[in-house]
Amino acid sequence: MQSQHKVTRRNFLKSCSFAAGAFALTSSAVNGQVQIANSNAKVRLGRKLPNVIHILADDLGYGDLGCYGQKKIKTPNIDKLAAEGMKFTQHYAGNTVCAPSRCVLLTGLHSGHSFIRDNYEINGYQLALPAGTKTVGHLFQDAGYKTCCIGKWGLGGPDSTGTPAKMGFQHFFGYLGQVQAHSYYPDHLWRNSDQIPLGGTVYSHDLMTKEALWFINKYKDQPFFLHIPYTIPHTKFQVPELGEYANTDWASDHKIQAAMISRMDRDIGTIMELLKKQNIDNDTIVIFTSDNGPHAQSGTGTFFDANGPLRGIKRDLYEGGIRDPFVIRWPGKVKPGVTTDHISTFWDFLPTCADLLGVKCPKVKWSDGTEQDTDGISYLPTILGKSGQKQHEYLYWEFKARKTQAVRQGKWKLVRKSVNTENPISELYDLDADLGESNNIASANPAKVAELEQIASNAHILNPYFKILYGE
Numbered sequence: 497m498q499s500q501h502k503v504t505r506r507n508f509l510k511s512c513s514f515a516a517g518a519f520a521l522t523s524s525a526v527n528g529q530v531q532i533a534n535s536n537a538k539v540r541l542g543r544k545l546p547n548v549i550h551i552l553a554d555d556l557g558y559g560d561l562g563c564y565g566q567k568k569i570k571t572p573n574i575d576k577l578a579a580e581g582m583k584f585t586q587h588y589a590g591n592t593v594c595a596p597s598r599c600v601l602l603t604g605l606h607s608g609h610s611f612i613r614d615n616y617e618i619n620g621y622q623l624a625l626p627a628g629t630k631t632v633g634h635l636f637q638d639a640g641y642k643t644c645c646i647g648k649w650g651l652g653g654p655d656s657t658g659t660p661a662k663m664g665f666q667h668f669f670g671y672l673g674q675v676q677a678h679s680y681y682p683d684h685l686w687r688n689s690d691q692i693p694l695g696g697t698v699y700s701h702d703l704m705t706k707e708a709l710w711f712i713n714k715y716k717d718q719p720f721f722l723h724i725p726y727t728i729p730h731t732k733f734q735v736p737e738l739g740e741y742a743n744t745d746w747a748s749d750h751k752i753q754a755a756m757i758s759r760m761d762r763d764i765g766t767i768m769e770l771l772k773k774q775n776i777d778n779d780t781i782v783i784f785t786s787d788n789g790p791h792a793q794s795g796t797g798t799f800f801d802a803n804g805p806l807r808g809i810k811r812d813l814y815e816g817g818i819r820d821p822f823v824i825r826w827p828g829k830v831k832p833g834v835t836t837d838h839i840s841t842f843w844d845f846l847p848t849c850a851d852l853l854g855v856k857c858p859k860v861k862w863s864d865g866t867e868q869d870t871d872g873i874s875y876l877p878t879i880l881g882k883s884g885q886k887q888h889e890y891l892y893w894e895f896k897a898r899k900t901q902a903v904r905q906g907k908w909k910l911v912r913k914s915v916n917t918e919n920p921i922s923e924l925y926d927l928d929a930d931l932g933e934s935n936n937i938a939s940a941n942p943a944k945v946a947e948l949e950q951i952a953s954n955a956h957i958l959n960p961y962f963k964i965l966y967g968e
């Protein structure tokens with residue numbers, strides 16, 4: 497096991513040093529099944545393939561929704577999704593900021609294995625996913641789905657190796673770069689490879705919803721995968737109307753924050769209405785989650801208790817930075833009103849979709865031909881209420897900007913700080929007894945700390961773009 501790890505690690509170094517494109521996933525193992533799917537995309541193995549709408553909020557915290565305990569901000573439509581579907585209490589983002597979390601979501605590898613591990617800015621865009629990367633977009637596309645991404649991309653600029661089109665999304669509309677997305681009134685957005693001039697006069701979020709409605713109407717008769725990484729409620733604090741919050745005595749930014757989240761909620765309601773109107777409501781899985789914990793700017797974190805009972809916010813590897821709301825609605829398949837404490841994460845999305853489609857999950861293929869499985873585990877058994885749900889041995893995160901690592905193993909949580917120094921600091925928490933990570937019990941549990949430190953060490957493969965450990 498250990499020697500295999502070393503081989504993988506060495507090959508990764510080789511891949512990154514000599515051939516960026518070698519960090520690639522292959523679909524060759526599933527070609528046979530993909531062809532079956534392509535020959536009859538609508539009905540496969542005697543069952544109708546469901547549409548999948550995956551909505552990703554940006555910097556929305558664990559406590560920001562009514563169905564997760566929010567008292568001030570109204571989110572009736574997302575609450576309805578939860579009431580009509582399944583709510584997860586222990587679902588984790590891929591990372592604690594935007595780009596690396598999205599990379600994990602789309603590629604099925606945790607941040608010790610993934611290619612993009614921080615917001616790596618290049619001329620207003622981000623480090624691009626390398627050529628040949630296989631994403632969940634490809635998975636659906638290969639299965640005959642119409643694939644679409646509307647929102648904030650952040651995984652490669654125009655003409656890069658990581659454009660949405662190259663990453664399995666046949667249609668894209670929105671921001672390619674994350675920095676540009678800091679304004680809701682952009683100079684332009686992108687529709688595929690075309691710049692759409694907007695002159696800074698139109699609220700971008702509204703255009704995204706409009707595009708999503710257009711896409712659903714256009715492709716309602718074939719299976720589609722619609723990924724909507726909305727930019728709300730990431731700052732700036734900008735919204736066209738304050739709505740029901742206009743007459744509160746709250747601070748201006750608090751009113752705006754609430755109005756932004758409620759606007760997104762309203763638009764999710766509009767999308768749900770369209771699914772019903774087009775009679776595809778029962779054939780469509782709708783998923784809602786967030787890419788990382790709350791930003792907490794202008795005191796919103798405290799005022800709204802945006803992280804709920806958790807410790808920490810965006811950029812932390814405490815629970816508040818990485819544990820997020822996660823609801824799935826699929827009428828007739830997912831029992832309504834069920835809450836699960838199954839431990840799941842963004843890197844489970846790819847294998848779950850492969851499970852849904854009945855195809856093998858693609859492997860990472862290294863430059864010397866060796867392969868690595870996804871780090872994820874399908875949560876399809878959990879959402880369908882079936883037996884046989886596999887559990888993670890551990891979850892792992894690393895975040896370069898803060899020089900931190902974290903491991904979740906059952907009730908245990910290791911947070912490791914200053915990992916770029918000779919003497920990293922380990923904190924240990926028992927999440928069953930101490931959900932808020934307020935009582936560091938590392939000194940009383942040296943054997944558990946050592947075990948989890950070893951897991952962290954093994955889970956991390958050096959990535960030359962994101963050196964983080966001492967001596968790398």
Ligand SMILES: [Ca+2]
Binds near residue numbers: 554555593594787788
């Ligand atoms: Ca984010």
Ligand SMILES: [Ca+2]
Binds near residue numbers: 801803805806
């Ligand atoms: Ca709190």
